[in-house]
Amino acid sequence: xxxxxxxxxxxxxxxxxxLELYFGPxxxxxxxxxxxxxKVEGDRILEAIPNPGYxxxxxxxxxxxxxxxxxxxxxxxxxxxxxxxxxxVYAMAVEKLANIQIPERAKYIRTIVLELGRLASHLxxxxxxxxxLGFDTPAQWAMADRDHILDLFExxxxxxxxxxxILPGGVRRDLPDGFExxxxxxxxGLASKLPDYNETFFENRxxxxxxxxxxxxxxxxxxxxxxxxxxxxxxxxxxxxxxxEPYFAYDKVEFDIPTRADGxxxxxxxxxxxxxxxxxxxxxxxxxxxxxxxxxERTPNPFKWxxxxxxxxxxxxxxxxxxxxxxxxxxxxxxYRVHFKTPSFNHGLFILPKLLKGASIADVGNxxxxxxxxxxxxxx
Amino acid sequence: MDEELKRKIEKIYKDxxxxxxxRNRMVVKTKKASILSILEFLKREGFRQLKAISCVDWIxxxxxxxxxxxxxLNSPLHIMVKIRIERKNAETETIxxxxxxxxxxxxEIHELFGVKFKGxxxxxxxFLENWHDLPPFRKDFDTRKYVKKTFxxxxxxxxxxxxx
Amino acid sequence: xxxxxILKWLKEPGKMGHKYxxxxxxxxxxxxxxxxxxxxxxxxxAERFGVIPVATPxxxxxFMITGYxxxxxxxxxxxxxxxxxxxxxTVAFGSxxxxxxMYWDSYNTIKHIDxxxxxxxxxxxxxxxxxxxxxxxxxxxxMIDKGAATGYIRYRKNYKFYRRxxxxxxxxxxxxxxxxxxxxxxxxx
Numbered sequence: 001x002x003x004x005x006x007x008x009x010x011x012x013x014x015x016x017x018x019l020e021l022y023f024g025p026x027x028x029x030x031x032x033x034x035x036x037x038x039k040v041e042g043d044r045i046l047e048a049i050p051n052p053g054y055x056x057x058x059x060x061x062x063x064x065x066x067x068x069x070x071x072x073x074x075x076x077x078x079x080x081x082x083x084x085x086x087x088x089v090y091a092m093a094v095e096k097l098a099n100i101q102i103p104e105r106a107k108y109i110r111t112i113v114l115e116l117g118r119l120a121s122h123l124x125x126x127x128x129x130x131x132x133l134g135f136d137t138p139a140q141w142a143m144a145d146r147d148h149i150l151d152l153f154e155x156x157x158x159x160x161x162x163x164x165x166i167l168p169g170g171v172r173r174d175l176p177d178g179f180e181x182x183x184x185x186x187x188x189g190l191a192s193k194l195p196d197y198n199e200t201f202f203e204n205r206x207x208x209x210x211x212x213x214x215x216x217x218x219x220x221x222x223x224x225x226x227x228x229x230x231x232x233x234x235x236x237x238x239x240x241x242x243x244x245e246p247y248f249a250y251d252k253v254e255f256d257i258p259t260r261a262d263g264x265x266x267x268x269x270x271x272x273x274x275x276x277x278x279x280x281x282x283x284x285x286x287x288x289x290x291x292x293x294x295x296x297e298r299t300p301n302p303f304k305w306x307x308x309x310x311x312x313x314x315x316x317x318x319x320x321x322x323x324x325x326x327x328x329x330x331x332x333x334x335x336y337r338v339h340f341k342t343p344s345f346n347h348g349l350f351i352l353p354k355l356l357k358g359a360s361i362a363d364v365g366n367x368x369x370x371x372x373x374x375x376x377x378x379x380x
Numbered sequence: 381m382d383e384e385l386k387r388k389i390e391k392i393y394k395d396x397x398x399x400x401x402x403r404n405r406m407v408v409k410t411k412k413a414s415i416l417s418i419l420e421f422l423k424r425e426g427f428r429q430l431k432a433i434s435c436v437d438w439i440x441x442x443x444x445x446x447x448x449x450x451x452x453l454n455s456p457l458h459i460m461v462k463i464r465i466e467r468k469n470a471e472t473e474t475i476x477x478x479x480x481x482x483x484x485x486x487x488e489i490h491e492l493f494g495v496k497f498k499g500x501x502x503x504x505x506x507f508l509e510n511w512h513d514l515p516p517f518r519k520d521f522d523t524r525k526y527v528k529k530t531f532x533x534x535x536x537x538x539x540x541x542x543x544x
Numbered sequence: 545x546x547x548x549x550i551l552k553w554l555k556e557p558g559k560m561g562h563k564y565x566x567x568x569x570x571x572x573x574x575x576x577x578x579x580x581x582x583x584x585x586x587x588x589x590a591e592r593f594g595v596i597p598v599a600t601p602x603x604x605x606x607f608m609i610t611g612y613x614x615x616x617x618x619x620x621x622x623x624x625x626x627x628x629x630x631x632x633x634t635v636a637f638g639s640x641x642x643x644x645x646m647y648w649d650s651y652n653t654i655k656h657i658d659x660x661x662x663x664x665x666x667x668x669x670x671x672x673x674x675x676x677x678x679x680x681x682x683x684x685x686x687m688i689d690k691g692a693a694t695g696y697i698r699y700r701k702n703y704k705f706y707r708r709x710x711x712x713x714x715x716x717x718x719x720x721x722x723x724x725x726x727x728x729x730x731x732x733x
Contacts, residue, residue, distance in 0.1 A: 058517075
């Protein structure tokens with residue numbers, strides 16, 4: 001009896017079995033409704049198969065059934081973390097097809113809103129990352145700071161999360177009294193907290209050990225795999241749509257493109273931190289340079305609005321990379337075809353499995369959040 | 381640079397039209413047969429990133445249009461290479477050999493439009509489970525009718541008005 | 545602890561324990577999840593109400609269905625719900641689980657979540673604000689007090705109808721029934 005047990009034990013020890021492990025959607029290490037099927041041997045991942053579709057709503061189909069203005073509540077829900085860039089890209093495409101020029105002041109306000117949205121998104125990302133790795137204090141701070149931005153948005157637009165503030169022809173309404181001071185106050189507050197964030201999170205030795213050399217991408221690979229955003233910038237490529245093809249007021253403000261050379265998770269999070277500082281710089285310059293004037297160019301009655309035949313591809317730099325929209329109109333009052341090129345689609349479905357190969361199970365969430373994969377953006 | 385590229389493309393590929401619909405955008409309309417070589421040529425010219433593949437269902441002309449979005453680094457030019465394929469038995473060559481990340485885009489288009497990509501090893505469904513209807517993004521798929529047929533037929537278990 | 549409730553505590557300690565420790569499953573079913581991190585962190589601090597997220601459904605007794613539910617997610621929701629120990633409470637969060645919301649004509653989202661699993665409370669809005677979550681939680685307390693939050697009992701009682709609806713949508717389910725399903729009885733639901 002004992003001998004039988006011993007042989008069994010022995011066999012079990014020498015034979016490493018390949019197992020299939022379901023990671024998500026209900027998993028504490030998973031951010032968002034997304035799942036990955038891992039083939040593991042011991043702790044090492046042999047293969048990772050992302051399994052999206054838990055959030056698929058068929059937006060692009062539904063938008064074909066609604067008129068141009070009705071689609072605004074839709075586009076912002078594609079990406080819950082940063083809805084403003086979605087609104088902006090759709091508004092830009094509609095403006096281009098309908099040939100609408102927006103007032104100068106609206107451009108500045110849009111820039112401020114987009115950058116505030118980027119800050120909120122990066123703080124959310126910092127929360128997710130810190131929370132994932134067990135740094136609870138900076139996680140709480142980041143979420144509380146994000147809430148201040150949501151309060152600002154609430155004052156400006158009436159909504160905490162979804163704003164529907166950017167419309168074709170400009171923005172919905174002008175800045176309320178004293179809004180600029182509140183934004184400045186918030187930015188100064190955030191900047192004064194930066195040393196604390198550095199100490200507890202970004203330059204924390206434990207965090208460094210945890211994120212360094214994890215999910216490493218080489219520069220050539222990043223270009224070949226069509227990475228954008230921080231994933232590309234963390235490998236040392238200076239690539240930013242805001243510089244390449246400036247939209248709104250980005251050509252009138254000065255800012256840098258932060259880069260790092262290593263291409264690992266730690267570099268990506270440092271790029272995110274530096275980007276937050278650049279965002280603050282942009283907002284301050286916009287507030288300083290903002291001209292007076294109207295903020296909204298009248299557009300036709302939305303129920304009768306027909307947009308001339310045509311197609312366009314517009315792109316903005318969202319907080320996770322290049323966000324593009326391919327919009328086709330056939331002259332009707334609804335879009336003929338809408339296709340969003342979202343950064344997470346490529347990062348989450350193509351780059352993530354490549355990085356997970358050979359990593360350990362404990363690093364799945366680590367790599368996934370450092371790539372900044374947002375599940376609803378993949379599924380649409 | 382843009383004009384030069386246009387001349388080059390039109391010189392090599394005879395049945396190809398090159399247009400500049402707006403600033404920094406270039407549209408290359410080509411035939412299904414020459415898509416692989418034209419993408420390879422553009423990749424050598426510096427358009428190293430495949431940004432996306434879009435598909436449009438032109439139901440009146442009975443055709444699908446596939447749009448390959450390419451962009452280089454550090455140049456604002458964005459190229460859309462277009463081909464048209466038959467709507468019936470839609471099938472085209474995969475571009476996996478040139479752009480590796482086309483894998484997921486082709487898989488998505490296969491699922492949502494039903495276009496087959498010859499040579500792509502993994503065309504399994506990406507988003508939907510147990511889907512037996514038409515591919516949902518086709519123009520002749522009526523989503524409202526489908527909703528009525530599928531979800532509204534299922535009876536409620538409890539009376540909603542009964543409990544408050 | 546409320547001093548007025550001390551008698552209640554002595555009478556029904558188990559119930560009061562459930563009421564003041566609603567541990568929520570950490571399952572991001574839809575876009576409503578974006579309001580949950582602010583709610584559980586320092587700004588709004590849901591722990592005042594005893595609501596904390598836990599890692600596995602085995603430890604949880606509150607299931608917040610945050611936002612729209614796609615067909616694929618519903619399968620995961622049912623499995624998660626059936627894993628939770630009793631008593632368990634479900635709260636549908638946002639307008640999409642109530643009647644489909646803005647996705648009323650989407651081919652891949654569920655229109656009425658209560659056709660597939662029982663729901664104790666609804667929080668309307670898109671997104672519901674953190675205050676709305678707290679109001680919902682306090683309402684759930686009142687329901688537990690009155691014994692009206694009986695979702696899990698109804699699930700057991702009407703299991704065959706719920707299972708029938710689930711099978712209508714998914715085809716044959718790959719997992720065995722949670723409660724015995726008597727095939728002979730006819731439907732009346």
